[in-house]
Amino acid sequence: MITKTEQIKKDITTIARFQSKKGRGCNRFSYTPAFRQAADYIAEEMKKAGLTVRENAVGAILGTLQGEQPELAPVVSGSHLDSVPEGGNFDGIAGICAALEAARAFHDAGIRPRRSFCCIAIPEEEGPQFGSGLFGSRAMCGQLYDDEIHRFRNAQGQSIAEVLTAYGKNPEKIASEMIHKGDWAAFLELHIEQGPVLDREHLELGIVEAIVGLKYYFVTIKGISNHAGATPMTMRADTVLAMANAVSAGADTALTLGDGTVFTTGMIQTHPGAGNIIPDKTVFSIDCRSRNMNSIETVMKAVKASLETSKKQNSGLSYTIEERLHADPVEMDQSLQSLLETQTQLLHIPYKRMCSGAGHDTMVFNHLMPTAMIFVPSRDGRSHVPEEWTDYRYIQQGAEVLYQTLRHLTAQ
Numbered sequence: 001m002i003t004k005t006e007q008i009k010k011d012i013t014t015i016a017r018f019q020s021k022k023g024r025g026c027n028r029f030s031y032t033p034a035f036r037q038a039a040d041y042i043a044e045e046m047k048k049a050g051l052t053v054r055e056n057a058v059g060a061i062l063g064t065l066q067g068e069q070p071e072l073a074p075v076v077s078g079s080h081l082d083s084v085p086e087g088g089n090f091d092g093i094a095g096i097c098a099a100l101e102a103a104r105a106f107h108d109a110g111i112r113p114r115r116s117f118c119c120i121a122i123p124e125e126e127g128p129q130f131g132s133g134l135f136g137s138r139a140m141c142g143q144l145y146d147d148e149i150h151r152f153r154n155a156q157g158q159s160i161a162e163v164l165t166a167y168g169k170n171p172e173k174i175a176s177e178m179i180h181k182g183d184w185a186a187f188l189e190l191h192i193e194q195g196p197v198l199d200r201e202h203l204e205l206g207i208v209e210a211i212v213g214l215k216y217y218f219v220t221i222k223g224i225s226n227h228a229g230a231t232p233m234t235m236r237a238d239t240v241l242a243m244a245n246a247v248s249a250g251a252d253t254a255l256t257l258g259d260g261t262v263f264t265t266g267m268i269q270t271h272p273g274a275g276n277i278i279p280d281k282t283v284f285s286i287d288c289r290s291r292n293m294n295s296i297e298t299v300m301k302a303v304k305a306s307l308e309t310s311k312k313q314n315s316g317l318s319y320t321i322e323e324r325l326h327a328d329p330v331e332m333d334q335s336l337q338s339l340l341e342t343q344t345q346l347l348h349i350p351y352k353r354m355c356s357g358a359g360h361d362t363m364v365f366n367h368l369m370p371t372a373m374i375f376v377p378s379r380d381g382r383s384h385v386p387e388e389w390t391d392y393r394y395i396q397q398g399a400e401v402l403y404q405t406l407r408h409l410t411a412q
């Protein structure tokens with residue numbers, strides 16, 4: 001094996017030190033000073049591995065090992081550098097470090113590939129900061145919503161454009177730097193599974209066949225605030241009650257479909273937010289995912305029907321639903337999967353082909369090029385929590401499969 005576990009461990013534990021705020025788990029939010037430190041560390045390591053490094057208009061770090069025929073489209077590998085609040089140290093980072101270790105392997109072996117190899121660290125994949133997700137890759141692929149960089153704002157009310165500018169970027173350059181079909185030959189991403197499958201089946205690697213589709217919404221319900229004690233139940237326009245009915249309708253429908261569709265409400269804001277005041281405004285998130293987009297439509301129909309019923313039963317209530325992220329389900333490239341499988345078998349790594357329930361930047365790049373993903377096990381299937389853990393040995397094995405596959409692809 002060329003790739004080194006100790007080096008991967010050093011990279012991951014070093015990057016884990018860069019935190020945007022104190023608290024449980026990993027808190028590294030795009031475009032904060034901690035994010036800058038992590039980006040600078042990765043850029044330095046890329047340079048040491050002989051890569052030419054640049055940073056693009058959305059703050060992605062791209063390190064390129066120039067091939068003998070630089071006119072050929074590069075093969076790209078990497079993942080995201082940001083974390084969820086109170087997340088883990090492996091989500092995204094494992095994929096960046098695996099791609100970085102592959103670059104070191106090329107360098108240490110003195111290999112100049114025919115086609116360039118590019119290692120990338122992508123910003124703002126997670127989404128909680130600006131209430132969306134996959135921002136870095138969507139910006140690079142021209143998949144932003146109209147005026148998203150000015151409309152989507154953080155908890156301090158700052159737009160993405162304002163935060164990017166404060167980070168030293170020029171958001172107006174995003175459009176001119178977009179990648180198009182043919183610009184990259186392929187995108188491969190190593191990522192922790194974030195679910196229980198590999199861990200439960202004592203396997204050490206997953207070859208992803210497909211990534212589920214997802215829709216993300218903010219629902220705003222407006223009602224009438226009043227005294228919690230003196231207002232009879234029959235005289236209320238209680239926005240939390242309407243939310244509770246809508247969330248139950250969505251979750252019950254997902255469960256009843258029984259096709260793996262999932263429904264989550266992870267963000268709830270009430271106004272004015274005092275325990276003895278009936279809230280006159282509730283904003284909550286809906287994250288719905290499925291391999292079958294019709295199932296997501298069915299779930300959202302049930303949510304809307306519930307909100308309509310609440311509104312009919314109570315003229316004091318009104319609501320709006322805003323779409324914040326849409327990503328179609330995608331299939332991974334068959335020939336890339338076969339290449340990964342061959343390398344995995346050559347290394348005698350116990351593996352299986354599987355579907356990803358989590359979303360990834362790969363699903364964005366998939367619209368413009370062949371893509372593939374390598375999964376490594378999540379202990380106890382946990383992720384997006386401080387307990388997130390993946391043995392470094394598994395990441396190194398995955399990095400070796402990635403490297404051998406990149407060797408093959410960059411020789412074509």
Ligand code: HGY
Pocket residue numbers: 125126127133357358359360
């Ligand atoms: O939510 C997701 O699936 C990813 O972790 N952003």
Ligand code: MN
Pocket residue numbers: 080091092125191359360
């Ligand atoms: Mn991730």
Ligand code: MN
Pocket residue numbers: 084091126384
């Ligand atoms: Mn994540």
